[in-house]
Amino acid sequence: MVDITHKNNTLRTAVAQAIVEVSKLETIEAIKNHKIPKGNVFEMAKTAGLFAAKRTSDMIPDCHPLPIEFTSVEYAIDELSVKVIVTIKTIYKTGIEVEAMHAASVVALTMYDMLKPVDKQVQISNIKLLEKKGGKSHYKTEGKHINAAVIVCSDTISAGQKEDKAGKAIIKKLETKEVAITEYTVIPDELEMIQGKVRDLCKTNQLVIFTGGTGLSPRDVTPEAIIPLLDQRIPGVEEAIRNYGQNRMPYAMLSRSVAGVIGNTIILALPGSTNGAKESMDAIFPAVLHAFNVLKGSRH
Numbered sequence: 001m002v003d004i005t006h007k008n009n010t011l012r013t014a015v016a017q018a019i020v021e022v023s024k025l026e027t028i029e030a031i032k033n034h035k036i037p038k039g040n041v042f043e044m045a046k047t048a049g050l051f052a053a054k055r056t057s058d059m060i061p062d063c064h065p066l067p068i069e070f071t072s073v074e075y076a077i078d079e080l081s082v083k084v085i086v087t088i089k090t091i092y093k094t095g096i097e098v099e100a101m102h103a104a105s106v107v108a109l110t111m112y113d114m115l116k117p118v119d120k121q122v123q124i125s126n127i128k129l130l131e132k133k134g135g136k137s138h139y140k141t142e143g144k145h146i147n148a149a150v151i152v153c154s155d156t157i158s159a160g161q162k163e164d165k166a167g168k169a170i171i172k173k174l175e176t177k178e179v180a181i182t183e184y185t186v187i188p189d190e191l192e193m194i195q196g197k198v199r200d201l202c203k204t205n206q207l208v209i210f211t212g213g214t215g216l217s218p219r220d221v222t223p224e225a226i227i228p229l230l231d232q233r234i235p236g237v238e239e240a241i242r243n244y245g246q247n248r249m250p251y252a253m254l255s256r257s258v259a260g261v262i263g264n265t266i267i268l269a270l271p272g273s274t275n276g277a278k279e280s281m282d283a284i285f286p287a288v289l290h291a292f293n294v295l296k297g298s299r300h
Helices: 025-032 043-056 096-117 166-176 193-202 222-229 235-246 252-255 274-284 287-300
Strands: 009-019 071-076 081-092 123-133 147-153 182-186 207-211 258-262 265-270
Touching: 025 071, 043 071, 043 096, 043 147, 043 252, 043 258, 071 096, 081 096, 123 193, 123 258, 147 166, 147 193, 147 252, 166 182, 166 207, 166 274, 182 193, 182 258, 193 222, 222 258, 235 252, 235 258, 265 274, 265 287
Parallel strands: 147 182, 147 207, 207 265
Antiparallel strands: 009 081, 009 123, 071 081, 258 265
């Protein structure tokens, strides 16, 4: 199966259809009037569809088991056709469209099985996805018109004793969102130098990301340097970073990541470890880019 451990849970919805076509009006009337020998077609098929939705991962090898939190099965009769509409919702890391199509298919197959004693010409067609929401498609904001600076705060890296990997990981993530990188710099983890960078970079960038200096060592002063300069903090972003990391590595709770705003610039201070930086970016991107729409609206 595809690795989805880096993804966030979001509300995901899928709507799928299947068309069941019969050959005579008498079949439709028998369905409506509960005259089919095997029982109530719509109710039996609906029940089968509910089972199918929940057991999709048992049937389709690459589908992940996931929590299904809502399923509806609806029918629409149009002359000799019955349209099956299945809607499924979940709050999870991956989409639910296969579950919706699987459920619609099984509803249609169950109808076929129940109708074949009275109609030998029943056909199933147009099994397809009608709509999906959530995940990547939910986030419309991209970074095409956003400038960003990435600053690595590390005494050892600035001294040439280690290679920077965290800053490069952050840049790689930003580039996937088409954010323009205006500066990439490594500086010592020194309070005055960090504050000077914040003041300078806020003049020309909408996004400034620091990595490193967020641990518990007395030498880690990035939060102490940045927080006094912020107009306001964004606690939800900070919580999202820590919660995401905590689910993957117990020591993430010790990180002191910071998120805030200075004017119309968003300032982030992320962990200095490569995994910590990657996970922090996964936790809040691309959703955090929506903050620029909020800031833009606040100016009007």
